[in-house]
Amino acid sequence: MVKIALLGHGVVGTGVVKVIKNKADQLFELTGEQIEVKSVLVRHDYDVDYKEKFIYSFDEILNDEEISIVVEAIGGTEPAYRYVKSALLAGKSVVTSNKELVAKHGFELMNIADEKNINFMFEAAVGGAIPVIHGVRNCLKANKVHSIAGILNGTTNYILTKMIDEKQSFDVALKAAQELGYAEADPSADVDGIDTCRKICILADIIYGNHILPENVYTEGIRNVRIEDVDILKLVGGAIKLLGVAKRTEDNKLFIMTAPHVVFNQGILYAANDVFNAAQLETDNAGLMAFYGRGAGSLPTASAVVNDIVECVCADGTIYPAWEDEKPENVADYKDVPMQFYVNVSDKADKVENAFETAEIIYIKESTAFITEKITENRLNEKLKDFTVNSIVRVL
Numbered sequence: 202m203v204k205i206a207l208l209g210h211g212v213v214g215t216g217v218v219k220v221i222k223n224k225a226d227q228l229f230e231l232t233g234e235q236i237e238v239k240s241v242l243v244r245h246d247y248d249v250d251y252k253e254k255f256i257y258s259f260d261e262i263l264n265d266e267e268i269s270i271v272v273e274a275i276g277g278t279e280p281a282y283r284y285v286k287s288a289l290l291a292g293k294s295v296v297t298s299n300k301e302l303v304a305k306h307g308f309e310l311m312n313i314a315d316e317k318n319i320n321f322m323f324e325a326a327v328g329g330a331i332p333v334i335h336g337v338r339n340c341l342k343a344n345k346v347h348s349i350a351g352i353l354n355g356t357t358n359y360i361l362t363k364m365i366d367e368k369q370s371f372d373v374a375l376k377a378a379q380e381l382g383y384a385e386a387d388p389s390a391d392v393d394g395i396d397t398c399r400k401i402c403i404l405a406d407i408i409y410g411n412h413i414l415p416e417n418v419y420t421e422g423i424r425n426v427r428i429e430d431v432d433i434l435k436l437v438g439g440a441i442k443l444l445g446v447a448k449r450t451e452d453n454k455l456f457i458m459t460a461p462h463v464v465f466n467q468g469i470l471y472a473a474n475d476v477f478n479a480a481q482l483e484t485d486n487a488g489l490m491a492f493y494g495r496g497a498g499s500l501p502t503a504s505a506v507v508n509d510i511v512e513c514v515c516a517d518g519t520i521y522p523a524w525e526d527e528k529p530e531n532v533a534d535y536k537d538v539p540m541q542f543y544v545n546v547s548d549k550a551d552k553v554e555n556a557f558e559t560a561e562i563i564y565i566k567e568s569t570a571f572i573t574e575k576i577t578e579n580r581l582n583e584k585l586k587d588f589t590v591n592s593i594v595r596v597l
């Protein structure tokens with residue numbers, strides 16, 4: 202028998218209880234152990250048929266020698282960080298869905314797990330149900346990953362889909378995302394790109410091997426996405442998606458950012474709508490590849506959590522080594538890295554043609570919209586000095 206404790210009883214916590222109960226036989230077959238949720242740390246009671254498991258003090262879990270795995274589903278960094286760190290120091294493996302915690306403290310927590318020869322697992326922290334962390338850790342050992350670009354936030358992808366396809370207002374779409382259990386407690390973390398930023402940092406930590414703190418990453422959310430631009434881009438097979446992007450630059454630095462990007466209709470990033478997440482990787486041997494699935498919601502997230510629990514139960518010591526500490530000098534200034542941009546200006550097309558000789562003009566009506574050649578953001582801003590700019594969106 203393996204006894205686990207669950208910290209938190211929200212969208213993720215309730216999903217974990219359900220999946221462990223519904224899959225008891227399958228989990229036994231996989232691990233040779235009965236997996237029991239012994240305790241659930243809550244702040245107040247809920248009307249469920251396992252109320253006897255509710256406890257109100259983390260110390261009870263910490264001091265309970267029967268509990269070998271702690272599942273953290275509280276979210277945020279306090280008290281989650283304190284609890285997770287104490288659990289690891291006490292020799293209990295930890296499984297979490299908490300991207301803020303991993304993005305901020307992953308380096309330290311993985312090192313503690315390593316020292317104690319136990320596990321700190323967080324598949325559910327990125328991409329909900331999608332095994333993208335396992336994929337990049339386990340399945341690309343024969344590859345160098347040149348780049349990763351992902352739709353990593355279900356709430357914003359859901360909101361953009363509803364606003365574009367069903368002409369819902371932002372507020373109505375956000376409310377629905379909250380009711381479906383997709384949004385963060387403070388949904389500005391979704392809408393302003395903070396959640397995506399945490400997730401692309403975690404993926405970049407794994408792929409490129411150094412801890413990257415979200416506060417050092419340029420982050421822009423979806424508040425300024427204009428439906429006019431979405432409609433213009435549709436005419437040329439483009440869509441606007443909130444992406445986390447990380448790649449190696451020519452001088453071997455890491456370029457990383459979170460921002461709305463134009464994607465074109467030949468790939469998974471264009472096709473991923475609603476709460477679905479997708480991550481597209483360019484690698485040397487495997488070439489282009491993608492991961493796709495539900496990025497948020499109770500059971501999809503619990504699916505990833507429970508998979509991690511199974512791995513902890515079956516593990517003989519630490520499975521995944523920690524990444525290295527920060528090396529801020531290895532991170533490129535995003536304004537110096539050339540890329541293409543979609544630009545919408547109120548100026549006439551001939552003015553655009555004079556300033557941007559190789560730009561592709563895609564729309565001439567009440568405004569002029571064009572896609573630039575590859576150019577740095579610094580240079581773009583210089584060139585646009587005399588224009589009346591309505592919007593600029595990066596192109597993947």
Ligand code: HSE
Pocket residue numbers: 326328329353354355356357383384385391396496497498
């Ligand atoms: N708020 C997050 C999202 C939850 O919408 O993707 C899953 O991490």
